[in-house]
Amino acid sequence: MLVVLLSFCLCASSSVVHVVGTTTNVTPPEQGHLALLSAEDGGMSVTWVQHNSNNGYVRYGTSPTALSEKSVLATYKTYTIKDMCGSPANKTDHFVNPGYILYVPLKNLINGQRYYYSFGSDDNNTGFSPVYNFHFGPKSNETTTFIGYGDMGAASIGKNSTRVILSMIDDVDIIMHVGDISYAMGNEHIWGDWFKMIEPVTTKIPYHVCLGNHEYDWPTQSFKPLLFTYMKDSGGECGVPYDRRFNMPGPKLKLKDFLTGSRNIYHSVNVGLVHFIMLSSEHNMTKGSEQYIWLENDLKSVDRKVHPWIVFGQHRPYYGTTVVRIIPEYAIMRKVFEPLFVKYKVDLVLFGHIHQYQRTCRMVDHKCNDAGPVYNVVGSAGATTQVPFLWKPKWMEFRSDDFGISKFKAWNHTHMEVNWFNDRNDTVSDKYWILREL
Ligand SMILES: [Fe+2]
Numbered sequence: 001m002l003v004v005l006l007s008f009c010l011c012a013s014s015s016v017v018h019v020v021g022t023t024t025n026v027t028p029p030e031q032g033h034l035a036l037l038s039a040e041d042g043g044m045s046v047t048w049v050q051h052n053s054n055n056g057y058v059r060y061g062t063s064p065t066a067l068s069e070k071s072v073l074a075t076y077k078t079y080t081i082k083d084m085c086g087s088p089a090n091k092t093d094h095f096v097n098p099g100y101i102l103y104v105p106l107k108n109l110i111n112g113q114r115y116y117y118s119f120g121s122d123d124n125n126t127g128f129s130p131v132y133n134f135h136f137g138p139k140s141n142e143t144t145t146f147i148g149y150g151d152m153g154a155a156s157i158g159k160n161s162t163r164v165i166l167s168m169i170d171d172v173d174i175i176m177h178v179g180d181i182s183y184a185m186g187n188e189h190i191w192g193d194w195f196k197m198i199e200p201v202t203t204k205i206p207y208h209v210c211l212g213n214h215e216y217d218w219p220t221q222s223f224k225p226l227l228f229t230y231m232k233d234s235g236g237e238c239g240v241p242y243d244r245r246f247n248m249p250g251p252k253l254k255l256k257d258f259l260t261g262s263r264n265i266y267h268s269v270n271v272g273l274v275h276f277i278m279l280s281s282e283h284n285m286t287k288g289s290e291q292y293i294w295l296e297n298d299l300k301s302v303d304r305k306v307h308p309w310i311v312f313g314q315h316r317p318y319y320g321t322t323v324v325r326i327i328p329e330y331a332i333m334r335k336v337f338e339p340l341f342v343k344y345k346v347d348l349v350l351f352g353h354i355h356q357y358q359r360t361c362r363m364v365d366h367k368c369n370d371a372g373p374v375y376n377v378v379g380s381a382g383a384t385t386q387v388p389f390l391w392k393p394k395w396m397e398f399r400s401d402d403f404g405i406s407k408f409k410a411w412n413h414t415h416m417e418v419n420w421f422n423d424r425n426d427t428v429s430d431k432y433w434i435l436r437e438l
Helices: 002-013 162-167 189-202 240-245 290-301 328-343
Strands: 030-036 044-050 056-061 075-077 100-106 114-121 132-135 144-149 174-177 207-209 267-271 274-278 309-313 348-351 357-364 374-378 396-400 404-410 415-422 427-435
Touching: 030 189, 030 207, 044 056, 044 114, 056 100, 100 114, 144 274, 144 309, 144 374, 162 189, 162 404, 174 274, 189 207, 189 240, 207 274, 274 290, 290 328, 357 415, 357 427, 374 404, 396 415, 396 427
Parallel strands: 144 174, 174 207, 274 309, 309 348, 348 374
Antiparallel strands: 030 044, 044 100, 056 114, 075 100, 114 132, 144 404, 267 274, 357 374, 357 396, 404 415, 415 427
């Protein structure tokens, strides 16, 4: 039985259709996306792609018709076919030039201010993007609102959820995408397709990400607890496009790895009432590991009088009603993290990986218990639908295999409202409240 279930899971995780195609160099600038800077730096980063690296910068200001401020010159990153660690990503019929990925940190922004901005270069062959805008800091003095999901993919892979996200975005302060992002898996042009698809969202709201197996998995990865579920799901990318294309505000990864030095492996940010943490389930998180030590220090440092809610996100789940419940790797993660979640009173844990929506009670060790967080699998953002449900345990309060997007609103220090918007019929299919004691 175990063998049957595991093989079914693995087939499902690699069932996405591979699309081979070509793309041309980028001109004018495109694929803009925002992320918060670290608390020490303060402000917002703007990242985009253009066909050259010349003198890129951001024009910005508080009026759409007067972008009077000029940012520092952008730094840039890129990657070549030689940076891909395996096949098919390193095949000439799969790799295309991604362009230059430019990055600007906008510092000293005023909390509560809306900023208008455009990115690009004075170079004649490049020019500037359309004028976008974002609100810096929480949109409300009282509440904090965020969206969370995983497992999306470009429209060529699954369902394009941009329309649903845009329909609910006006009061949203931050988006958490908990891994499995574009599903390029070695088909480089799909990264560009995904960033262009999601650009109306990512140019408006800070967009925070963590690694999924489809960005990183490879046989020579630095963390590989057992044989079953850490395989070749990145298609030879080994996290390189993910690392170069995003700019998360984490500490640099010290571990010897494909991504040593990356700031996109684990990070946290404070937004209004919520402390958000994102971590890589693809890297070592066992007791004493770099991620574990960082996580405990981070949890200890949260001022709960200011940020009463703690929301944690990682890609691989350890509570769910599919085969993941019996995969040993995930039991290892649960044993490592659950005591920390209880000790530091984490309120909500977001997972992806299962292409479904599943939500538990507050729980500890497979029993409903208010000492633990709510576990919410939100792998329903548009990638393929996946494996069937197993039996429904008592702690599973709601589940669906439809596509959909979750929106969370912390109304105050004790009440968080959650709505899961079903993409099939544009209705709220799951509404619930997470309560916490003062
Ligand atoms: Fe996954």
